[in-house]
Amino acid sequence: MRQALIAATAFALALATQPVVAQNKPAPAATAKKAAKPAAAAPVEEKDAATVEFEKFRTMMEESNPAELFEAQGEDFWKSIRGPKQVSLATSCDLGLGVGIVKGAYVQMPRYFADAGKVMDAERRIVWCMIEKQGFKEADIMKQPFASGSYTPEPTSLVTYVAANSKDMKFAVPLKDPRVKEVYEIGREVTNHRAGPYDFSCNTCHGADGKRIRMQNLPNIATPKGATTAVMGWPGYRMTGGVMLTQQWRMGDCFRQQRFPQPKYVSDTITSLLTYMTANANGATYKGPGIKR
Amino acid sequence: MGSPMKIRAQMKGDVADIKILMAHTMETGQRKDPKTNQAIPAHFIQQFSVEVGGKAVVQSQTGPSISTNPVFGFKVKGAKAGDKVVVKWQDNKGDSRADEATVA
């Protein structure tokens, strides 16, 4: 873990000083490697029969999404007096629209928070509030930040509740704020950064149209359409394992799949990626917590 | 005791459309814990009942091949807005849970 943190930090620092390198093509070396599934897949039609079939039933699944169970749990956490400081988030946590205001907050994050001096995505902000306002210990939250089996971390339920309260609202990351814009640019650079044993970057898989892994199409996060696909449905109820997972998990797991050291939970690196992707989806309507394969 | 269910019941014509989300692991008993290599014991809802307006309408028995966090949908004719919907489940470890909602 310690090694991963150092590596991730060094990685983020390195990026901040690197020039932007346009690299939208898949790494040529990758195609030769056996495990390099995403890059090895040839560009395909975006909608084949299987995709159409998945979508047909996807709508049905979304109508009754177990994510609602976690949303209810999150609402309870949000409104209850909790933590060493015995205070509720509803009366102490500002998600950017004023203390306790949940409606519409999710689609306007990441944003800059003056009290923290940082740009934060929704989950990071919730964790910050739990630590700063409620007095929870950071180390305890970091121990197991993602769902596994029947265990669901509190921030996961909370972010599901907050996200559900932005359903049918448009993404509006405040990119006019220069502090947000700066983090957005860092996020763009992170997606270009090639490293790891396969010499992958985010853009190896997500920087061009028409790529897929096995049965799934991979969105091009540089485009509004692809970025919308990428941020839609998070937080999501994962059918595999039956757990609720967040964008923080998704980003960390992308790093794992690239064989990178995983960035720290609620770190600058993840916020920068979420800022880049969510802002690229600005204007699209968020459909609420989703269901993922 | 289990976590709360989410129950939605809505009139569509003279039929109440009932959707039930249950929070349950529905462990099959066929998986192994990757860390300990021990079989994870089966843990699943075995029975549940649905009552609408005080009348038992559905009685169900289930096995562990129902998906984790089960979702069921039923249609009940003759129900009306305001009717109380009560769902009760019981699992193989003797745990049980009852929740209710109102037909909208």
Place this chain on the structure above:
Amino acid sequence: MDTLRRTVLKGASASGVLVAALAAGLLKPTQVLATEWNKVAFEAKDTPAAMKAVGAATAAESKDLKLTAPDIAENGAVVPVDVSSGIANTISISIFVDKNPNPLSAAFDFANGALPDVSMRLKMGQTSIVRAVAKTADGKFYTASKEVKVTAGGCGG
């Protein structure tokens, strides 16, 4: 089928008594539901044995029994299935997945206005026939089936 018989569906009074008894702490949770779980049927290793255990050793194919499920499931852990019976006096519906270790997934009894129409989500270990069996009030059984293909995983959205 006997154990699935509508022993619990005696109407409001019976269940009302049950709730009251429960509230008074007279009953243990295991006694909340009056029927006995059909262990023999749920633990049967193949569909014919499981069907026999619910009393449906012979079931006639029927077009009036509609089974809706995807041709290809996105994820075998969550396969949406809907069964709706147009057969008059259908009082119960059971669902089987032939290739699952224990094919019987669920059995439902309907009463007091409940239509023989149920949607659920099933786990499927592999590509298999999914089968619905409907029982009518006069003790006859009907069946409908569909193959559902289960695909390999991707990276989870």
